[in-house]
Amino acid sequence: MTKKLELYKCNICGNIVEVLVSGIGDLVCCGEKMEHLTPKNTDDMTTEKHTPEIDNYNEGTVIRITNHPMENEHYIMFLQGQTEDKNELHIKFFYPNETPEMSLADIHNIRESISYCNIHGLYEKK
Ligand SMILES: [Fe+2]
Incomplete structure (x- = not known):
């Protein structure tokens, strides 16, 4: 059984999917069950x-990753911010040499965020 906003990865082809509506079935890709990605919530690297930072300002919210490479071989692929009840989410994709930062004008209710690094995987901030 899946849960809303869980992420799953195919370890054969690299597909990553996010659950929008949960169901009782297992997610399958390339003929095999997909891996449920469990986010880490602490940075174990010095x-x-x-781990995303969520900063609230009068103008809105900024979600960012500071001090992480954005190189062809190693970069943050996306950031997602969501409300605590998971009924509203915002996602932004990034490419090498970009700054992993998402500005959400007039949005003040983001309480959780996830990031995905192409090498180190999924991290969360709650
Ligand atoms: Fe990384």
Whole structure:
């Protein structure tokens, strides 16, 4: 059984999917059950950060990753911010040499965020 906003990865082809509506079935890709990605919530690396920062301002909210490479071989692929009840989410994709930062004008209710690094996987901030 899946849960809303869980992420699953195919370890054969690399597909990553997010659940919008949960169901009782297992997710399958390339003929095999997909891996449920469990986010880490602490950064175990000293030089690079994966845990998103959520900063609230009068103008809105900024979600960012500071101090992480954005190189062809190693970069943050996306950031997602969501409300605590998971009924509203915002996602932004990134590519090498970009800044992993998402500005949400006039949005003040983001309480959780996830990031995905192409090498180190999924991290969350609650
Ligand atoms: Fe990384």
